[in-house]
Amino acid sequence: MEAFFGGILTACTIENLIFALAGCLIGTLVGVLPGIGPVSSVAILFPFTAYLPPTGMIITLAAIYYGAMYGGSTTAILMNVPGEISAVVTALDGYEMTKKGRPGPALAVAAIVSFMAGIAGSTMIAVLGPSVARLALKFGPAEYLGLGLFSLTAIAGLSGRSLIRGAIVAVIGMILVSVGYDDSANFGRLTFGSDRLLEGFDIVPVMIGLFGVGEMLRVFEQKTDHFEKYRLGKLMPDRRELGAGLAAGARATAIGLPLGLLPGMLPSVTSFLSYSFEKQRSKTPDRFGKGAIEGVASAEAANNAAAMSNLLPLLTLGIPTGPTMALILAALTVYGLIPGPLLFTVHAKFTWTVIGSFFVANVILLVLNLPLVGLWARLATIPQPILTPTVLILCLVGSFSIRSSLFDVWVCIIFGLLGWALSRAQWPLAPLVLAYVLGPLIERSARQVIELSPMLLFHRPIFWGFMAMAAVSIWFTRRTWSAVK
């Protein structure tokens, strides 16, 4: 408890408040721009946060992530232009409310339930984090191998319609990360005699290429839509709307929090599930899709609850449940911060400050963004020919800045083209990112198990526990995807 309040106080220092505020503003700004979602935002802005101290970096990245989700829902409600996938559900009823002249209450309820879900998620991390992290003290190579393989089951949720394609892309990710100098063997792999390839591919240019450059290439292909004008009107909902919205938000939070702990259970999927549940339990399901406040509230609350609870397995066990969490894991490793019990003991001040900043960022988003909603909506109408070169240049500079290497710029461009081609041919990208981050952990653990004794696996019940959870996770996630379809 003392550590928790200490974290809140440290998060409220001027320096950390500025990081949180900057992250929220930049995240929301980027989130309202069509074509750039939370994952792309974090990928593109990641290199620039590397110049900050470790606490500032994680606070800013997390704030950018939440801000981008909020920004995406703002344009979804006002203009039927979702900034990211989970905002598609928000737009179903949010835009209908705008057409009826009530965008203000939709935006207000979305902001309030997002705040509620964010606080609930932050509380869950604060309460459960240390206990779950202590579990990792019992982990040896076999357990980490099981953990890595369990984390890979996220592919089941990230693959979309085809699990085989997702698995292929994941294996390609593991191959890509193995390119370069192998420290333990003292030999290069897949370098073909090239000194450049001996350095391997840095994760940052790869991510920026796939999610930044690739996204912009997709935007080039699309026409710019004509946006209908809207009148913001009164911001606050009436008592009935607020009550209905808060109740739906509470139910959605209860759904989103546990689901967000599962690998592959992206916030967008929990939005669909929660909306579907809310519609089914309603006595008047016909209202959904025509401006039901419960529709907006359930999508937004589930989305934010899952996004917050994604952080629990990341901070405690090092399990990235999706591509954005994989990027935040990469950010932690930049400063040598390994998720697990050490994060809550040796680096306790850093960890509790970051957890405290989650609360602070949620407050900032609630207080700041509603008054600025008119500005965000205007930014969403920036012409594409102006937006895309700006983002592309940002991507290339970000890639260059990691190692001051033009090789990384070319990696970014090539992966951008690859990302565009994969999406055109309907191949998923997220499994590649996940496998890229998990590959070294799985290989290292597997090699340690082999060196100790493969028979070790038969004497480690936690390993088999993870295997059982992996099987259940794959089954549950594929079943959930079928239901969402």
Add this chain to the structure above:
Amino acid sequence: MRIKTIELVVLFTLAIVVIADGIHLAGRYHAHLRAIEAGGYEILLGTILAVLTLLYLIREPGARWIHQEGGGLVAVAIGILAAYALLMPLLGYLLSTVLAALAYVRILGGYRWRSSLLFAVTLAVGSAWLWDRLVIILPRGILPWP
């Protein structure tokens, strides 16, 4: 069907290359356990990829390439990006960014020369100032700044 053929060729080729590199590593340094492990891991990944590709061939329908009207624009955009990466070490960040932004806005955006140039110069100078403040060192080229 042609798209799927290309995909299968690429995937099988990749699998063969990875397995071959793994065999080379493990075979050449067979007295070194770590080399066998490193090579063995590659062989494992390559084999899994080959098996999955086979499953893809048997079980998955052919890929559908989603055609969009602006497909040609993507080629132009990548060309400009590649030229930008080639020119940056020669001309420096500032000049190459002006040229790249100008090309994007004029060719792909259809804006007039004057407004395109104004935007390009503003973007280049503004961003160069920002990178300078963030101490991000970029190629200087023929100009003394940034």
